[in-house]
Amino acid sequence: MERKIKYSFTLPALILIGIIVAFPITYNLFMSMNSWFVASGKGAEWVGLKNYINLITDLRFWNSLKVTFLFSFGALVAEIVIGTSLALFLNREFKGKSIVKLIFLFPIAATPVAVSLIWGMMYNYDLGIINIILESLGLDPLLWLASPKMVIPALIITDTWQWTPLILLIVLANLESLPTDPFESAKVDGANILQVIWHITLPLVKPAIVVAAMIRSIDAIKTFDMIYVMTQGGPDIASENLNLYIFQTGFSYFRMGAASSLAIVLFTIVLVFNVFLAIIRNSGDK
């Protein structure tokens, strides 16, 4: 009886999840071992691991891996460093603190397509506000999204703008919940502020930073909306990350088997990175 009740709560959701989530994952795995060019009119054909083997010599795949890595790594580091620093700075009582927190929630909630659209305009060579500011400071305007060299830094800046607040607010919430005793005794011991931050505060908030990094990395490695709206992977393929390459393979070239195998690779990267972060998080708990 107890068992029956136990599952009557979860079973409906589990069945629905089985249909909408587990089915496509399984199908995706199966498709990754098929060759299926949708437009050919023929059905899928079993090819085993051929799609995966083909990737080894696929230069566009390696380029997309490089873009994925550069973009995610750059964005993650910038967001963690800036977010944590700002959280440390804002970790005190002051008037208007709740308004400041609310302001930092806005970028997180804003529609990525809209944010990317606005940043695309701000990066415009002739009329964009960013080049206008650079020129007013006596600097040369930059090509930003139109330059193969600057496009990834530009995308990182936009991502950092949108997602640093998430890291900031997670770390700040954690800081506010810390007991004050270790800080008081450190002050008595004559430690200066940087010593306190480095030796006491940061180790205490490390788990929160790792959790924030996990949440952020899952989405950063899989970024699609922002890059697709701002550059569509361009110029040429300079900003085409793995997720965009999968999209093009599947929905521009209609090679569903190849796209599925790429998707499995992307999933594996996200999973491995998160297992790695989980190990870091648990390493301090001994």
Added chain:
Amino acid sequence: MKKLKQFAFYISVILICLIPVFVFLWMFMTGLKTQADNLSIPPKIIFTPTLNNFRDVFGQGNFLKYLVNSAIVATFSVIIALLFGLPAAYGIAKYKMKKIGLALLVARMVPFISYLIPWFIVFRSLRLIDSYLALITTHLIITLPFVIWIMVNFFEGIPSSLEEAARVDGCTVFQAFTKILLPVVRNGIFTAAVLSFIFSWNQFLFSLILSGNETMTVPVAVFQFISYEEINWGGLSAAASVITIPPLIMTVFIQKYMIKGLTSGAVKG
């Protein structure tokens, strides 16, 4: 000296806050400017605002219809997620079924495109591309696990004595759930509903492939604007403002729980 320090602190806080605020301000300002004002260098800080761009956005094409589409898809994918997710979250919290939570976290790491390809093939063969069913089904992939995570967190915060008291008073497990426990976690339900709504509202990839003229949602519509209206910054910004305003307003109502909601699921596991 202390006063001066405080003053410096407030100035820095304001400068920090200007970074997020500036981009939104820029978006609204560009939407409120005429084309001539938008093309002038240096940019005009003082200008006569006009609502023409907003009028054009709603006047041309089917923008209003796309807004309604977005609202329909988001509303249904939230309601269905709550109907299935609330009992599931309660069951997971009560019976400590931790593995389900972990499985949902791993499912979140799966790229959306892994879900999209199979569902695209299925809906294409059923001739259901450009249907609400296709959009709501795929948006549920995001909203349902999310509702479960948040609510597991909130249900775990309830002392078990509360439910036991209800059972002693003669409630069945199900009555205790609906009459006693759900009202206690209403903040959680509200947060889960609003955040899921925002996720669905902002969703781009599923809608890009699975919607069409009839069911197009606003992020896709705005994206398509970009290719037509390359230099009509006023119109583009007005459209961007219109899609961004609802999530921003909703944020105000869930500000207290939003970060807790966004981090649940990853905190454990």
